[in-house]
Amino acid sequence: MTAPVTAGSPAAPPSTAHHDRATIQENTLRTDRWWVTPLLTFIGLAAFVVYGLVRAFMNKWYWAGDVHLIAPFYSPCLSQSCVSGSSHILGQPIPRLPDWLSWVSPAMMVLILPGGFRLTCYYYRKSYYRSFWFSPPACAVPDGHKTYSGETRFPLLFQNIHRYFFYGALFVGSVLTYDAFLSLSGKDGGIGLGVGSIILFINAALIWAYTLGCHSCRNIVGGRLKHFSSHPVRYWMWGKVSVLNGKHQQWAWASMVSVVLADAYVMLVASGALTDVRIFN
Amino acid sequence: MSYQGKFRVWRGDHASGELTDFTAEVNEGEVVLDVVHRLQATQAPDLAVRWNCKAGKCGSCSAEINGRPRLLCMTRMNMFTPDQVVTITPMRTFPVIKDLVTDVSFNYVKARELPAFEPPKDLAPGEYRMQQIDVERSQEFRKCIECFLCQNTCHVVRDHDENKPEFSGPRLFIRAAELDMHPLDTRDDRKETAQAEQGLGYCNITKCCTEVCPEHIKITDNAIIPMKERVVDRKYDPITWLGRKIARRDQLSNQP
Ligand code: SF4
Ligand code: SF4
Ligand code: FES
Ligand code: FES
Numbered sequence: 001m002t003a004p005v006t007a008g009s010p011a012a013p014p015s016t017a018h019h020d021r022a023t024i025q026e027n028t029l030r031t032d033r034w035w036v037t038p039l040l041t042f043i044g045l046a047a048f049v050v051y052g053l054v055r056a057f058m059n060k061w062y063w064a065g066d067v068h069l070i071a072p073f074y075s076p077c078l079s080q081s082c083v084s085g086s087s088h089i090l091g092q093p094i095p096r097l098p099d100w101l102s103w104v105s106p107a108m109m110v111l112i113l114p115g116g117f118r119l120t121c122y123y124y125r126k127s128y129y130r131s132f133w134f135s136p137p138a139c140a141v142p143d144g145h146k147t148y149s150g151e152t153r154f155p156l157l158f159q160n161i162h163r164y165f166f167y168g169a170l171f172v173g174s175v176l177t178y179d180a181f182l183s184l185s186g187k188d189g190g191i192g193l194g195v196g197s198i199i200l201f202i203n204a205a206l207i208w209a210y211t212l213g214c215h216s217c218r219n220i221v222g223g224r225l226k227h228f229s230s231h232p233v234r235y236w237m238w239g240k241v242s243v244l245n246g247k248h249q250q251w252a253w254a255s256m257v258s259v260v261l262a263d264a265y266v267m268l269v270a271s272g273a274l275t276d277v278r279i280f281n
Numbered sequence: 282m283s284y285q286g287k288f289r290v291w292r293g294d295h296a297s298g299e300l301t302d303f304t305a306e307v308n309e310g311e312v313v314l315d316v317v318h319r320l321q322a323t324q325a326p327d328l329a330v331r332w333n334c335k336a337g338k339c340g341s342c343s344a345e346i347n348g349r350p351r352l353l354c355m356t357r358m359n360m361f362t363p364d365q366v367v368t369i370t371p372m373r374t375f376p377v378i379k380d381l382v383t384d385v386s387f388n389y390v391k392a393r394e395l396p397a398f399e400p401p402k403d404l405a406p407g408e409y410r411m412q413q414i415d416v417e418r419s420q421e422f423r424k425c426i427e428c429f430l431c432q433n434t435c436h437v438v439r440d441h442d443e444n445k446p447e448f449s450g451p452r453l454f455i456r457a458a459e460l461d462m463h464p465l466d467t468r469d470d471r472k473e474t475a476q477a478e479q480g481l482g483y484c485n486i487t488k489c490c491t492e493v494c495p496e497h498i499k500i501t502d503n504a505i506i507p508m509k510e511r512v513v514d515r516k517y518d519p520i521t522w523l524g525r526k527i528a529r530r531d532q533l534s535n536q537p
Binding site: 020021022023024029031126140143147149150153160162216218223224227229235245 | 293297347349350365371373374375377434442444480482485488492502507511517
């Protein structure tokens with residue numbers, strides 16, 4: 001530790017002026033390619049958003065009835081406008097919308113949950129604050145803004161609702177898992193298995209790894225405790241969640257890619273452009 | 282194998298200063314601090330640098346090397362190619378005293394503002410008993426060597442000096458987390474203090490503090506985010522809020 005503060009040393013007020021800093025002309029002296037990561041992040045996130053928007057407005061090709069595949073972006077399909085067969089246990093509680101709202105697809109009604117979950121996720125916040133908002137673009141590279149209040153006030157104060165989206169994400173994960181099991185029905189009844197089902201299972205597994213590694217989850221299952229020793233079960237769970245949490249960024253990207261691939265696969269099968277490769281029945 | 286390396290070192294004080302070119306011998310196995318010492322010994326006897334242990338443990342030699350906040354004594358010269366110019370500057374966020382030495386008293390002022398450890402009143406020193414699994418989270422934060430590289434890198438104050446009165450910075454967030462997670466600390470208001478007094482909300486979790494910490498403390502994941510979540514527990518989560526009201530079982534207090 002550096003020089004201890006001796007009792008009675010004057011509590012000089014923190015300096016508030018820039019002019020007593022070292023005068024260095026360059027904004028940053030970093031010589032490495034610090035801009036590569038924010039650039040790749042920008043491209044990756046933008047591609048995901050564009051895919052999501054296109055898909056949400058498409059409003060078709062989300063149910064491949066003969067092989068029982070539902071596209072993750074449209075599940076659960078809760079509206080009475082959903083194509084027949086695409087809704088399952090949750091039914092169709094949302095009535096058909098009036099004509100002037102016909103562009104609102106069933107996907108938009110459910111994407112709020114996973115979309116909000118990712119938007120307020122601590123990892124995604126880091127990635128878009130850096131790559132879209134330049135706040136900061138990289139470490140020791142100047143913030144692109146004149147003033148800064150962080151997450152202290154509206155609208156960014158709302159990032160604190162991440163907790164609720166986490167509860168919602170538990171529901172989404174369950175639905176996607178159910179969808180994967182549902183796809184195990186064969187073409188002529190009974191049990192069947194196709195490449196589509198395998199894709200849905202992999203996607204569900206990655207979504208769970210991302211969801212359960214959430215920082216809010218880590219806090220709720222045990223992180224908020226002061227005495228782990230008196231809560232052995234929660235301590236154990238906290239340990240497992242912490243393992244997933246350590247790779248939260250990787251799970252975020254893996255599950256983002258897998259959900260797009262799974263959705264695109266079902267879209268291609270539903271549109272007839274591709275036939276689901278069947279392993280049996 | 283030795284070679285003549287090219288260096289640029291910032292020299293000056295709070296009134297003015299500039300990067301000065303040097304050529305100096307570099308030998309196998311050396312760190313940047315060795316070269317700075319060689320400059321002092323051979324070419325610039327009045328070059329100011331703060332150092333102490335040369336082992337990455339005292340936290341004195343913080344500076345910026347090719348724009349990256351680092352310890353001078355833990356940055357090996359073999360990271361650079363012999364023809365690469367190595368630029369050494371003082372930490373940007375703090376007032377400069379001379380050359381590579383800055384005035385880091387900001388951090389001590391902030392440390393003094395944080396309420397100290399408060400053990401139970403009826404426990405005398407020497408009677409403290411704690412289980413390892415209850416203290417291990419706090420122990421990670423005790424590895425801090427107070428180099429203040431995290432404080433220097435954090436854009437909240439690095440790029441916005443005007444936030445200094447409001448913002449304590451990552452080093453003090455790990456201190457707050459250390460005490461809030463401490464099994465024998467009795468203060469119940471550390472989350473509120475972190476939010477209202479330390480400016481926890483200014484942090485946008487972009488993790489630069491974690492990136493530069495020479496002790497590899499997971500500042501953002503293990504201290505800042507858990508503290509933000511604990512604030513949410515108190516202030517924004519109606520489920521836990523309701524639970525506390527109805528069951529009168531305050532699972533968030535010191536007891537669990
Ligand atoms: S994570 Fe927060 S405290 Fe750490 S450098 Fe970034 S803004 Fe500052
Ligand atoms: S937390 Fe790490 S970077 Fe910050 S002062 Fe401590 S050792 Fe240095
Ligand atoms: S999902 Fe990323 S932190 Fe919650
Ligand atoms: S001299 Fe002690 S940390 Fe570098």
